[in-house]
Every structure is written in C-alpha cells, then in structure tokens.
Amino acid sequence: MNHNYEKDISGCGLIGIINKKKQRLGGEFVKKSLCLMNDRGNGLGAGFAAYGLYPELSDHYALHVMYDDPTSQRDFEEFLKENYDVEKIEEIPTKPVPSITISPLLMRYFVKPHKKMLVGGMTEDDFVVRTVMQVNSEIAGAYVFSSGKNMGVFKGVSNPREIADFFRIEEYEGYIWTGHTRFPTNTPGWWGGAHPFTLLDWSIVHNGEISSYGINKRYLEMYGYKLTLLTDTEVVAYTLDLLIRKHGLDISTACKVLAAPFWKDVERMDEGEKDAMTALRMTYGSALLNGPFSLLFGHRKGLVGINDRIKLRPLVVATKGDVVFMSSEESSIREICPKPDRAWAPRAGEPVIVELED
Amino acid sequence: MYEIDAKGIYYRKLNEMLREAVARGEKEILLKNVNGQYYIGDGIRQGDVKITIDGVPGNDLAAFMDGPTILVKDNAQDNIGNTMNAGKVVVEGHAGDVLGYGMRGGKLFVKGDVGYRIGIHMKGYKRQVPVIIAGGTAGDFFGEYMAGGILVLLGLGAENGKPIVGDYLGSGMHGGAIFVRGEVDETRCGKEVGIMEPDEEDMKLLKSYLKEYCEDLGLDLEEVMKRPFKKLIPVSLRPYGNLYCY
Numbered sequence: 001m002n003h004n005y006e007k008d009i010s011g012c013g014l015i016g017i018i019n020k021k022k023q024r025l026g027g028e029f030v031k032k033s034l035c036l037m038n039d040r041g042n043g044l045g046a047g048f049a050a051y052g053l054y055p056e057l058s059d060h061y062a063l064h065v066m067y068d069d070p071t072s073q074r075d076f077e078e079f080l081k082e083n084y085d086v087e088k089i090e091e092i093p094t095k096p097v098p099s100i101t102i103s104p105l106l107m108r109y110f111v112k113p114h115k116k117m118l119v120g121g122m123t124e125d126d127f128v129v130r131t132v133m134q135v136n137s138e139i140a141g142a143y144v145f146s147s148g149k150n151m152g153v154f155k156g157v158s159n160p161r162e163i164a165d166f167f168r169i170e171e172y173e174g175y176i177w178t179g180h181t182r183f184p185t186n187t188p189g190w191w192g193g194a195h196p197f198t199l200l201d202w203s204i205v206h207n208g209e210i211s212s213y214g215i216n217k218r219y220l221e222m223y224g225y226k227l228t229l230l231t232d233t234e235v236v237a238y239t240l241d242l243l244i245r246k247h248g249l250d251i252s253t254a255c256k257v258l259a260a261p262f263w264k265d266v267e268r269m270d271e272g273e274k275d276a277m278t279a280l281r282m283t284y285g286s287a288l289l290n291g292p293f294s295l296l297f298g299h300r301k302g303l304v305g306i307n308d309r310i311k312l313r314p315l316v317v318a319t320k321g322d323v324v325f326m327s328s329e330e331s332s333i334r335e336i337c338p339k340p341d342r343a344w345a346p347r348a349g350e351p352v353i354v355e356l357e358d
Numbered sequence: 359m360y361e362i363d364a365k366g367i368y369y370r371k372l373n374e375m376l377r378e379a380v381a382r383g384e385k386e387i388l389l390k391n392v393n394g395q396y397y398i399g400d401g402i403r404q405g406d407v408k409i410t411i412d413g414v415p416g417n418d419l420a421a422f423m424d425g426p427t428i429l430v431k432d433n434a435q436d437n438i439g440n441t442m443n444a445g446k447v448v449v450e451g452h453a454g455d456v457l458g459y460g461m462r463g464g465k466l467f468v469k470g471d472v473g474y475r476i477g478i479h480m481k482g483y484k485r486q487v488p489v490i491i492a493g494g495t496a497g498d499f500f501g502e503y504m505a506g507g508i509l510v511l512l513g514l515g516a517e518n519g520k521p522i523v524g525d526y527l528g529s530g531m532h533g534g535a536i537f538v539r540g541e542v543d544e545t546r547c548g549k550e551v552g553i554m555e556p557d558e559e560d561m562k563l564l565k566s567y568l569k570e571y572c573e574d575l576g577l578d579l580e581e582v583m584k585r586p587f588k589k590l591i592p593v594s595l596r597p598y599g600n601l602y603c604y
Binding site: 036037039268310311314316329330331332334335343344345347348 | 415452473
C-alpha cells in the first residue's frame with residue numbers, strides 16, 4: 001500500500017468556492033487561496049475537487065483511479081470492460097514536482113454502465129457506487145478516488161502548492177471548487193487518505209476528527225458501503241449518499257442528522273419540530289457525527305458548509321456578487337477576494353447551503 | 359511612522375522585521391497589506407509601541423503580549439490575546455473564536471461580532487484586570503471557566519428579538535464579571551451564574567471602560583448606554599456537569 005504509518009499531530013485547512021451562475025473559475029484561484037493556509041497542513045495530504053470540469057463528457061461518469069502497480073491497473077481495466085461502456089481512457093495529466101518523488105499510477109476513465117448490468121431496479125448511480133465499493137475493497141492496490149459526472153478530484157501526499165502543480169490544477173476550470181490541506185491526526189497520510197473524499201458527485205473536505213467513526217462505519221456497512229480508505233472523513237461521503245440520494249432527505253434535514261440539535265434544545269422546540277427532530281434522531285442516531293469538525297461538501301447542485309454542534313473548528317463564509325467562499329480562515333478568502341460584500345462566521349451546527357441557480 | 363509592507367511575506371520573516379523595528383526604538387509602526395500572517399505582536403513587551411495593522415492578521419495575534427497597543431483596521435481571526443498580560447488590541451471589524459484565552463491583563467476591544475469561547479479562562483489579580491469588550495454578538499461559551507477580569511457584550515446592530523449571546527454563557531465561571539447589554543436568558547447560562555442588576559459602582563466602572571472603547575472605535579457612548587445592562591457573576595462553586603457526555 002502506498003502509505004506510511006508515521007503519525008503526526010494537528011489541524012487542517014479547507015476552502016470552497018461556488019459561482020451560483022455557473023461561471024467557471026480557474027484553478028489558480030483555489031490554489032492561491034489554499035496556499036495561504038499552507039501551515040494548517042503538514043505536507044501529508046492536499047487535494048482539490050472541481051465541478052463543471054468535463055463539460056464535453058458530462059453524461060459519463062469520470063472515474064479517477066490510483067494504482068499501486070501495473071497489475072492493479074490491469075485487473076481494474078479488465079473489470080471495467082466487463083461492466084462498462086468506456087468512452088475514453090487517459091492518464092491524468094501530471095507534471096514532475098521535485099518534492100513528490102513517489103506517486104501512484106493515475107488514470108481516468110469516462111464510462112457508462114452496460115445497460116444489461118442494471119437489473120432489478122438498479123440505477124446507474126447504484127451500479128457505480130457498487131463498483132467503487134467493490135474495486136476499493138477487492139482489487140488490491142486499485143482505488144477509485146473520484147466517480148461523479150462532470151466533476152473530478154485531484155489529491156495526493158504533499159503540500160497544496162505541490163499537489164496543485166503536480167496535477168496542473170491551473171489548467172482546469174470549474175463553477176464549484178473545494179480544496180484541502182491536511183494535517184493527519186489519527187490516520188495515515190497516504191494518497192487515498194488525502195481529501196476530498198468522494199462518492200458519485202459528493203465530495204467532502206474536512207477539518208477535525210470524527211470520533212463516531214466506528215458507529216458510522218458499522219451503520220453504513222449495513223447498507224453495503226465498504227470503508228476502505230483508512231480515514232474518518234470517508235464516512236461523511238457515504239452518509240450523504242445514503243441520506244440524500246438513497247433516502248431522499250433534503251440537504252438541510254441531512255445536516256440535522258450529521259449535526260443533530262442537542263436534546264435540551266429539542267425540548268425547547270414547538271411540538272411539530274420537536275417530533276420531527278426526535279424522529280430523525282431515533283432513525284438516524286448512528287449517522288450522527290460526533291467530535292469536532294468543520295466540513296464542506298460539494299455536490300452536483302451546490303456547496304454546503306457545516307460545523308459541529310459546539311463549533312470546535314473554524315469556518316468563515318464570504319460573498320461577492322454571485323460567488324460564495326467558505327474557508328478555515330478569512331485571510332485565505334481575502335487573498336483572492338480582497339473586498340467581499342459580506343463575511344461572517346456561521347453558527348455551530350447551522351449549515352450554510354448554497355445552490356446553483358436554474 | 360515606520361512602515362513595513364507585509365504583502366506576501368511569510369509570518370516568520372514579518373515578525374522578525376517587526377521585532378527588529380521595536381528593538382531599534384520605533385514607536386509607531388504600520389504593517390501594510392497584512393493578510394493571514396500568524397503571531398503578530400506575540401510576546402512584545404515595550405508598552406509605548408503602537409502597531410497599526412492594515413489588512414486581516416492571522417491567528418494568534420498579540421499572544422503573550424505585554425504592553426503594546428495594536429490597532430487592526432480590518433477584521434481579525436481566531437485566538438487573539440492568548441494569555442496577554444498588558445497592552446491593548448483594538449479591532450475595527452469582527453473577530454473569530456477563542457479571544458482572550460487565559461488573558462490576565464490588558465484590553466481587547468472588538469467593534470463587530472465575535473465568535474465562540476470568548477474570554478474563557480480569563481483571570482485577574484489585584485491591579486491586573488483584563489477587559490474584553492465586543493460590540494456585536496457572540497457565540498456559545500462566552501466567559502466559560504472565567505476566573506477574573508471583565509467581559510462586556512453590547513449587541514449593537516443585532517437583529518431585533520434575536521439573542522446576542524449563545525449558549526453556556528459563563529459555564530464554569532468562578533470569578534470576574536460579565537456585562538451584557540439587554541436581557542439575558544437564564545436557561546442559556548451556566549448553572550453557577552447569577553444574573554443581577556449592576557449597581558452604581560458597577561455602572562461607573564463599566565462606563566469608564568465603555569468611554570475608552572467608544573473613543574477608540576468612533577462610537578457614541580450615550581447611544582451605547584441607552585439600554586440597561588445585566589451583570590453576571592458566579593454564585594456557586596459547583597463545577598460544570600455533563601456537557602461532553604450529553
């Protein structure tokens with residue numbers, strides 16, 4: 001496996017940018033913003049997610065895959081051809097960066113599931129989720145680290161600047177971007193463990209630690225999710241997929257599952273809301289995220305920022321015209337937007353939900 | 359006034375330049391184009407130095423500071439004035455979380471909103487009376503574990519009818535005093551906290567601090583004094599209970 005078990009201590013930095021009118025923004029902005037928070041990470045992980053990335057192939061799933069060796073690549077590609085129509089195969093373009101001496105093989109595939117594979121009411125999304133789970137747990141040394149449409153993730157072990165240069169982030173454009181610099185606390189700094197974590201078009205960047213990981217993991221396993229990436233943040237991606245895509249919760253309700261109001265506050269609600277919150281907690285208690293976090297999640301229709309219930313990690317939001325920024329530090333926003341219309345720190349547990357227009 | 363252009367300068371270098379200027383005897387220093395540099399003013403002892411910051415300073419501004427005055431012409435971030443001993447920090451915009459942690463002297467004035475955990479573990483002894491005044495609203499844990507000093511929250515410009523301070527107000531508090539402009543919801547306070555009307559002596563003291571605050575930030579003292587204040591002090595030694603296992 002391409003990771004090293006050395007442990008280090010610390011914080012992370014995250015940034016999210018969304019243009020509500022779908023005007024695409026170059027990767028240099030998110031890179032510049034994230035680099036200002038370089039010291040929040042320690043060189044053991046950085047990454048970016050962009051939406052609106054592959055407009056010419058937007059009806060195909062873009063699978064980004066990392067391999068430990070050519071054997072894992074061969075095994076994966078055999079599996080892929082049996083199950084998918086493959087429109088395009090290419091190496092993910094990279095550029096040599098002196099500080100990145102070891103990297104996995106990095107490929108991307110634009111695919112659609114074979115129609116004949118979709119049996120018993122299974123949707124294409126279901127099939128892709130099953131593929132990701134199967135590949136990551138069964139094909140040794142192969143990891144699908146991005147599986148959405150018209151979006152993609154680029155991540156690895158190094159600092160934000162090096163990872164951005166390595167993946168030539170400045171050559172991409174997107175209308176939603178997230179970025180992350182990592183300071184691993186309890187889990188290894190390896191390529192698959194860098195943020196963002198994804199499933200379909202859910203992508204998560206996270207600062208903090210999810211101490212309910214064990215409970216969340218066992219809960220997700222009941223629904224067929226397999227947690228293979230050795231990092232707590234992985235549960236958030238799969239939980240959102242379960243709650244929103246599979247169970248049909250809206251985003252705001254899903255956020256009330258992740259950061260549920262305290263019982264003492266539920267007591268103070270009016271009857272209807274009290275019943276709703278109680279039912280939600282009874283049903284989804286195992287999906288509650290405990291521990292400190294600020295996290296951003298991107299998806300097909302927007303960007304969301306949320307904190308844990310007692311605000312144990314920083315999060316600042318700013319707006320400028322149609323653009324909304326979310327970050328661990330206001331200065332990183334000001335680095336690319338010197339005079340925002342408004343800047344504020346959201347309250348604990350209260351999500352900031354920004355949707356694309358139209 | 360001695361100027362340092364901080365644009366694109368790494369925090370370590372910027373702080374070296376600042377310390378060198380202070381050591382050389384510069385009394386008025388302007389840091390231009392600051393954005394995100396950590397640790398500005400930390401541990402500086404010279405009481406007659408005034409540092410003006412143009413831009414958003416990074417986290418841990420004025421930690422362990424022991425004398426200087428820092429004026430921030432913009433918003434500021436988290437952890438200002440950690441264990442600060444003397445001097446003053448004035449922020450013309452809003453500021454983040456954990457301000458004045460363990461602060462033991464000096465003043466921290468913020469014009470706008472402040473975040474969570476303001477003035478936690480603040481302490482005082484005899485003439486060492488740390489003072490934090492925030493003009494806007496504050497989040498949860500305002501004055502948590504407070505052991506001394508004075509915390510003031512004004513709620514200027516807050517939305518009508520919305521509380522200006524969050525939950526767990528003064529939880530675990532065992533010294534010092536908190537003044538909140540307007541009403542305080544008892545159910546949001548720590549169990550050790552007593553809410554009372556400030557007496558004449560309290561108001562005299564409060565007004566003297568607010569006068570300085572208003573002068574520093576260009577606010578109208580009379581306007582600020584128009585609404586009554588509540589005073590919060592510890593009334594029990596009972597430690598705070600079950601928050602983290604609730």
